[in-house]
Each structure stands twice: as C-alpha cells, then as structure tokens.
Amino acid sequence: MKTSKTKVVIVGGGPAGLMLSHILGRYGIDNAVVERHSMEHVASRIRAGVLEYGTAQLLKEHGLAERMLRDGKAKNGALIVWENRPDFFIDLKKWTGKQMWAWGQTYIQEDLHAALTASGAQMIHEAADVALHDITDDPSVTYVKDGVRHQLKCDFICGCDGFHGPSRQAIPLDVRREYERVYPFAWLGIMVERPPLENFTYAYHSDGMAMAAQRNPMLSRYYVQTPLSDRIEDWPDDRFWATLLRRLPENLASQVQTGPSIEKSMAPLRSFVSEPLRWGKLFLAGDAGHIVPPTGAKGLNLAFSDVFYLSRALRSHYLEGSDHYLETYSEMALRRIWASENISWRLTKLLHVFPDEVPFDQKIRESDYDLLLGSEPAQQALAHEYLGLPFEE
Template sequence: MKTQVVIVGAGPAGTLLSHLLGRAGVSHVVLEQQSRAYVLARIRAGVLEWGSVEILRDAGLAERMDREGQVHDTINIAWRGSEMLSIDSHELLGRRMMAYGQTNIQEDLYEAVDAAGNTIIFEAHDVQISDPARRPSVTFVANGVSERIDCDFVAGCDGSHGVSRTAIPASVRTEFEKDYPFGWLGILSETPPLPHLLYANHQRGFALCSMRNPMLSRYYVQCPLTDTIDDWPDDRFWTELLTRIPADKAALIETGPSIEKSIAPLRSFASEPMRYGSLFLAGDAAHIVPPTGAKGLNLAISDVHYLARAFVDHYQRGDDGYLDSYSEMASRRVWGAMRFSWSLTMLLHRFPDMSDFDQRAQEQELYHLSTSQSAQIAFAEQYVGLPLEV
C-alpha cells in the first residue's frame, strides 16, 4: 500500500489527526494495536481547555459536546480541612472550561471518521517503522497477514508504550522523567457531581471532585502505590473522600455504587525531539503529565492541531515552515503544561517524606494563592490553557 501519512494509534490524538487530514484531502491510514471496543472502554480525562473546545468546534465535532458538555469556570481548592479558595477563570480572564469525557470525544471521533470513510485498521500487531529519517515505511500484521505501507510521513500517536518513540534512535532522543511516590484511586459514580471542581489538600492526602455530566461524577483520592482495587471497597472510598474535603462540601455529595474503579500512578515524562526526519510524535507518545492539572488530553489536541496544520501546509501550499518548527513549537507548550502539572502536584499532595517545614511552606503557598489576585490570574491562565501559537 501507499499513502501520504501513516498514523500509528487510534486514540484521541490519532483519530483527531485522521479527521483533520481527511477534511483537508490528505491521504492517510491509521493503525491501532487494540480493538475498537478496547479503545472506547478506556476511562481517561474529562476537562477541556477552551482552546481544545474551539479546535473541536472548528473541526465539526462539537454537536454532542455542546449539547452534553458542562461549561464551568470555577476551581475550588481546600486545605486544612476547612480553608477554601475559589478561582473564577471567567471573572479573571473571561475564559471558561468544558467538562466532557474523553470516552465521549473518542466516540464522536470514530463516528466522524466512519462517516468520512477514513481507514482505521484495528488489531494491527507487530507494527514496525523503517527508515523514519528519510523515506519511511510501516509494516504490521492484521488478520494473520503481513502488510507494508510506504508513505511520506509517519505520525506516532501510539502512547507511552507504543513503537513510535523508540523508532527514534536513543542517541538522538533526550528523555526527562519524574515518578511520584503515590497514585490516584479514581471512581466513576452515576450520581450528580458538585457544581465546580474541588481539589483538597488534607493531612490524610489529596482528593479531587470532578464531573463528566449532570449524572456522572468522577472522584479521586491519593493512595499508596502498593494498594490494589481490592483494598478499596466503595464504602472505604466514600468515607475517605468525605473525610478529606470540607464538611459543608461533603454534605452535598451524593454517594452511590461505583461503575468503574482504577488506580493510576503519577508520572511526568517528556521525550525530545518530537520530530525525527519524517517521523513526528504527538500526545502520550511524546509526553506524560500527572493528571493534577488536567493537561494530558489537551496537550494531545494541541499537538495534533499543530501537526495537522503542518501536513496541510506541506501538501496544499508546498510550505514546510510548520513542519520544520513543529517539534520546537509543540515542546514549548508541553513544558508549560509539564511545569504547571508538576507544581500543582507538589502543592496539593502529602509526600511520604514531608517535614514540618515542607508542610508549612505548602500551606503558605496556598494562603498566598488565596489572597493574591495576581497569583490567581497566573494560576487561571495556566489551568484554562494559554493561547495556541500561530
């Protein structure tokens, strides 16, 4: 087979890139190791920066999002069990956010690429990228048959465990990594959420109250990495969550059986460059951020926005300016999100080796944030997302 772009990975990054390239008439094929049902079953992020909302709207993907998504503009942070600060991004910046689950976005994307007739080959195994520096080809096995696709470019959107990043020679790659000594236990519950995001720094650990829709809540508590799901029956989870947030907010939470439960370690990771010859990385293939700042899905969307623009300019106008600047431009946004997610993680969690000094300094930072409008503006700018580069 021959095509212009091979996209490895059919998660949100790869499928959005397929949709954008298809609309621009750029020929492409998408390869996905897992089944379609497996991809749709993954429970991930749910808070969109407004820039991400606008990208999805411009791509014609907003009908369901605008109907079912929850627009909100307030981030609450609690500490010491009772202290509370509230940051209103619309009041400070005139900008809002959207709560809309990644699973819904993935469903919308699959419907769009199906309608357009774009090619996604699911359960494509043993994917290998050859000669990525010059004239690449991609081989894989599907339905027991070995296949090869020759192409101009490869877009690696296959996540942190995919083959794309490692197709860049180790001598060329620089990787940055930080692991955190705890995880997040998260549940989904078919109960009405709190009206606004609520983060909590408590002596027993971090907690977060988030939302997906008016009858679907997402809650998290910090837990040891050695814990398993079996250690956390629903009753224990609800007791711990309600203990870690202020009593007046806890009284508003409606508990119920969990419909999904998982434990995720927290990690910061970045790989540079995001381009090697004809191979480009986007999304989790190039970077992982802790979920504290709600940046993972938004970074994938901004990467794809930059990369689609670059491919379209190359094919429609013969202009490679955006291709040549992709890695540097995308990395600037990645590191802004990386720093913000790291700083928020350090601010809101209890670390196993924290001293009394560390704790007082953390509380003072929260106090400063609660009393300084300038600090709140800087926080809100980063949380709702800085403007995309043009």
C-alpha cells in the same frame, strides 16, 4: 506481504490519532490510522473530562462539538478546598473571560470514530506487530492483520501510540533525551452514576489529596491519593467513600451522592517528556512524547495541542508547499508541553502529601496556598495557565 501507500500513517487510534486523521481528512490529505487494539477496547477507556478553552474551540472548528454543546457543561473554573484554611476558586471567567468544558474523553472518542467512519477514513484496528521502518528516508509502517503482513508506505509517520507504543522507541537512543519525575503515590479513581458536585474540586487534606470531577449530569468521577503499594482490591467502595468524605470539608461531603462504582482504576503519577518530537519523517504527539500528572487536567488537552500544531504543519506542507511548521513543530510543541508540565508539577506539589516530608515542606506548601489566597497577580496567572495557554502562531 501486501503493500499499499498513503500520505500520512498515524500510529495509534486514541483521541490524538483520530483527531489528527479527522483534520487531515477534512483537508483532503490521505491518511491511515493503525491501532493495535479493537475499536471497542479503545472506546471503553474512561479518561479525562476537563477540556481547555483551546481544545473546545478545536472541537467546534472541526464539527465535533454538537454533543458537547448539548450535553456537556461550560465551567467558569475549579475549586480548591484546604483543611483548616479558606477555599479558593480558580476564576477563569474573571481573569480570562473564557470557560472550560466538562466533557468526557470517551464521548470525544465516540464522535471521532463516528465522523471517520462516515467519511470512509482508513482505520485499521487489531493490528499486531506494528513496526516503523526507514523513518529518515523512505518511511513505512508494517503490521499483521488476520494473519497477513501488510506494509503501508508513506511520506510521514505520526506516532500517537502512547507511552508504551513503538513510535518513540524508533528514535535512536543517542538522539532521544528523556526527562522524568515519578511520584511516590497514585490516584485511585471511581466512576459512579450519581449527579456530580457543582465544581471541579481539589481537596488538600493532611491524609492526602481528594478530587471531585464530572463527566455528565448523571456521571461523577472521584479520586483519592493512595500509596503506590495499594491495589484496587484493597479499596472496596465503602472504604473509598469513607476516605473521600473525610478529606472533603463537611459542606461538600454532605453534597456527595455515593453509590456503587461502575469503574475503578489505580493510576501512578509521573511527569515525562521526550525530546525531540521529530526525527526524520517521524513526529510524536500525545502520550508518545509526554505524560503529565492528572492534577492539572492537561493530558488530553496537551495531546490536542500537539495535534493542532502537527495538523497545521502537514496542511502547510501539502496545501501551501511550505515546511516552516514541520521544521518548527518539535520546538513549538515543546514550549507548550513544558508550560503544562510546569503547572501540573506545581499543583501536584501544592495538593498532595509526599512521603518522608519534613515540616519545612509543609510550611512552603501552606505559604504557596496563602499566596494564592492573597495575591491577585498570582490568581490571574494560575487562571491563564489552567485555562490553557493560547496556541502559538
């Protein structure tokens, strides 16, 4: 077995892991990223496209916003349209004075990989049999690459390896507390090379939710709510477009430019949180520690808020000799996580049709929407939550 040492091993080469590596590298903190997939596989995953204000600022602060500022689009909010009721705009500009950005996760991944490659950062792709060892005492990560077993000894391990990775599983069951809600429906999403609608748009319809999003001026992402039992094969493009257009009001449906899908995916929805986010010298970030339904557009943003807190904690440890932020990382990150879980859950309840509902449930949903339409304090609160709460000092 070949053994080497670094200060921080980051398990997972998605946007959270690469962003953490990039920030640490800028402060001279040695680290290595260990990823089980190829770089091409990770880069090809098409995910989120809505950036909170804080996420956009983080990209700017660390030299990763050039393409976003040039090719992305600043957005003042998001539109909710409702069957047989007035529209509602989540007006970020009015209530917060700030904007979010339409900019795809794929582009962020590309920029991070390019920056890390240029800086000579250590990225190990296609690492098999990744395992974590001695996380409360003398931590290390082992993996197999090209038939050779390697050991990376380190001071800390940062688990950014997603819901199915080994990092969360390394925390003992008698320590780990997991909270979960599985939703009885999925989102079918397609990507199409057509101009998007002007606004991010959520549509409530008695048949189910629909959503219009955007990645760039010539790339649109659309979703429809489907039963969990459906498969992608059940949804040819013609069926998808007919369903989407039926669930949108006529004035918006007429603006949708349909076309052949270039990507299609089915995503079951869940809310999930694992506590604590720290055990010994292991720290969890991103989907390794939590999942949100996509309704609130919080997934990538929540991962980057974890990275903000964790990179600050490691900088403080190595550069200032203080462990205050390491000791408070889990508690501090979880406050923002639960706030994001909260808004994601409320928007999911508001905009989806749940199987086996009774008329009472629909009346409450309509009352919640009417409150938004008529209450400025409710509008202001939602705008602040949707924009993304500020990072905690």
